[in-house]
Amino acid sequence: MFRKEIKVLDCTVRDGGLMNNWQFTDDFVKDVYNACVASGVDYMEIGYKSSEKAFSRDEVGAWKFCEEKDLRRIVGDNNTSLKLAAMADIGRIEPEDILPAEDSLLDMIRVAAYVHQTDKAIWLAEHCLDKGYEVTINLMAVSTVIERDLEEALIDLSKSRVPTIYLVDSFGSMYCEQIEDLVDKYQKFMPGKTLGVHMHNNMQLAFSNTITGIIKGCNMLDSTFLGIGRGAGNCPTEVLLSFLKNPKFKIKPILKVIQEHLIPMQKDIDWGYFMPYMITGALNQHPRSALKWMAGDKKDNYVAFYEQMTDKNDL
């Protein structure tokens, strides 16, 4: 599959950090950065832009804030073709925390919002556009939004100046036909916008749903090394790049980081295809109950989790 407009955004550090409060070593973040550069990845999302008022430094690492001094420690002047992105959550960032783009190593701000926050998301996204950034809005948890509310949000987004909108399968609950229908809807209501896909792997469908997005014309593709990310994790970058036929993509640099960092990390962080995440995905539920279960002392008791989630009804 080759289409020159396709861009790959690796969010290993940003999404993976949801599992360890961004307590990554500098070595890890540097190795991910260097591998992204060497493998031809287009964007690296290195963390969140967040307000210091919203989170404590005692609990979360540097990549929850993405201050310039921290970025510079990893990427220097970033004299590479790799662009750097950070995510901003509505309500967890003050507009004044965002520097003018010319004063920042960041190239892109991605605004994450629920459908009911669309107006605020557009305001913040256009604020970032005006500061000189590339900007996207990532509309989360659409699998539980009623049709009319979603369409209203899409109409508002279509009128905004924001060029790129993401279809996000927050709960990892969707399969190909649902992706097809939603991309059709996004294209119908937002003609001319670039579309992106951010898929979760609860039912082992993150990569295939990303492929469906590609086939339907989505050009911004999110992925992470070995699929690391919240809960079941994401579309794996290494398999996505091996599928895309653009010769600029190489997987060897990523394999090196996987064997040196991600495999050892699996001993401490339970991301991937675990039954609690599969169950919340199949039930179209937020993964928070599965995350809580996996952090408890009965994490391998899948039957008990299933009974809790279904109230003893059958799935």
Add this chain to the structure above:
Amino acid sequence: MFRKEIKVLDCTVRDGGLMNNWQFTDDFVKDVYNACVASGVDYMEIGYKSSEKAFSRDEVGAWKFCEEKDLRRIVGDNNTSLKLAAMADIGRIEPEDILPAEDSLLDMIRVAAYVHQTDKAIWLAEHCLDKGYEVTINLMAVSTVIERDLEEALIDLSKSRVPTIYLVDSFGSMYCEQIEDLVDKYQKFMPGKTLGVHMHNNMQLAFSNTITGIIKGCNMLDSTFLGIGRGAGNCPTEVLLSFLKNPKFKIKPILKVIQEHLIPMQKDIDWGYFMPYMITGALNQHPRSALKWMAGDKKDNYVAFYEQMTDKNDL
């Protein structure tokens, strides 16, 4: 997704046994059997029918042979709605090793064959039909077969009395558009045959390719508990059943076996999404080189495996 013609065939013991020479405890096989019955699975493939001349009992367990006394020890008279299947490989079975169906606990024989063995497969399959079994032919490794040879095989199969033919992604190298094209071809060349899908998970596409098969009209679906199987393994039964909307399917009995048996088994058997299996899948290669690598002392050196497979060219 509900279609009353859909049948699920669980091949946990048969395909999983490729990873441990079928050295399963009776407890495990019984628990899989009981879970298949309780979860509404239609067929359980419990092993291979093989000739004692082809394999040594010192190396392989009972489920490489599926003798009646071994079957009976697990399933008694099998007074359930679950049907039992065994696979027969061309060249590794003598026709006289197959009892008349009325004298066997097996209900179905699945003949596995490469395209160049189609004539032999039809002969053996019709021999089993004449002995009273349900029969399928599973045409393997079609991702490396040239168009003309495949079409010739399909024409021969279409003329046979064998009612069910499987599309098998032996190398885990295919994605949805290839599955769609092949199912179209199978339907065009073999009108009236029931089609099945047996997918491998090298690129995390086994479940999604099975869904594509369902959408295209395939009605026999192979899967295994927690995806256990050779190399990267298979479509997981638990996620397949949670997707199919037939109320007869329950996943709780399978979750119990996963937590009691499959999770502990992961300590000894490396099936699933490991980089060597991903690489052979992406390269459309037989997994044997990956299996050999994973059995060696450098199994986590993915870069070295990648270099060996690509002769230092890039993927």
